[in-house]
Amino acid sequence: MTGYTNTGLADRALAFLQAEWQGQADAAHDLGHIARVRAMARRIAQSEGPVDAEALDLACILHDLVNLPKDAPNRAAASQLSADRAGSWLAGQGWPGARVALVTHAIAAHSFSAGIMPQTIEARILQDADRMEALGAIGLARMFAVAGALGRGLFDPADPLAKARALDDKAFALDHLETKLFRLLPLMQTATGRAIAEQRAGFLRQFRDQLLAELA
Structure with a gap:
């Protein structure tokens, strides 16, 4: 497993998330949820072979960037909207396209309602870590x-x-x-x-x- 997220970048990602979430109140999708998903992803990654831990960690931080209500008619699009927004932000941070793609695919595929099959180990771990929150x-x-x-x-x-x-x-x-x-x-x-x-x-x-x- 490659190194964990640069602290400064993780902090900036969290600050970006909080700014995007400003004014929202959702007990099921708050900073506690983000912290638990990050911790669970790290736990799973330790046993699951080579992982880009920095990309995985950023995907965990930003996976609910666009948080639509459960009863919103376009709820199934939330993970793709989050992926697109996260990808734009990461590109602005100077991240290379291939690693941005790791993050955005993991975010897009994490959602149950999106129905996207995870194609990378980072996506599979994020999906499991997020779904663990439902159990x-x-x-x-x-x-x-x-x-x-x-x-x-x-x-x-x-x-x-x-x-x-x-x-x-x-x-x-x-x-x-x-x-x-x-x-x-x-x-x-x-x-x-x-x-x-x-x-x-x-x-x-x-x-x-x-x-x-x-x-x-």
Whole structure:
């Protein structure tokens, strides 16, 4: 794994991100999210072979540069918009085109809704690191934070597991476990990511079981 990001460049990237995010309030996409994705990416990269760690770190910092609301009609375009904006900024910092392309592809491919297959190890690691945020205790907290912000219910009290109705995570937060979060496991791109994701998914299953026990 090549060296980590030059501190000055990482700091400038964070400052650029904060300026772009000015006036936004999103509990699921804040500086804490960025810090956790950076840390998880480094953890995965240690076990996943040669990585351009500087490009990966900058991709982690800038991956949500254009942060559209979850219910925005063009939400699926957010990662490509972020990639384009990040690429322009990095070019302005004097970065060579080939390394800018590493960053922008990783950013464009990280999104679940974009449906872009990651073609590089940096892109695969960023995708896993970002998707890890949807699992475990952090994932649970973010799931309910987003549901609350969008005015969705916690769960259907009459049928929390959707045994006699269609799953609808736009109505009930708990449905999101089945409609998306548990479906992330087979999509993890690295062996390290899959192992961590399975452990975190186990916590989500335990939470669901505990909730059902309390509702019984």
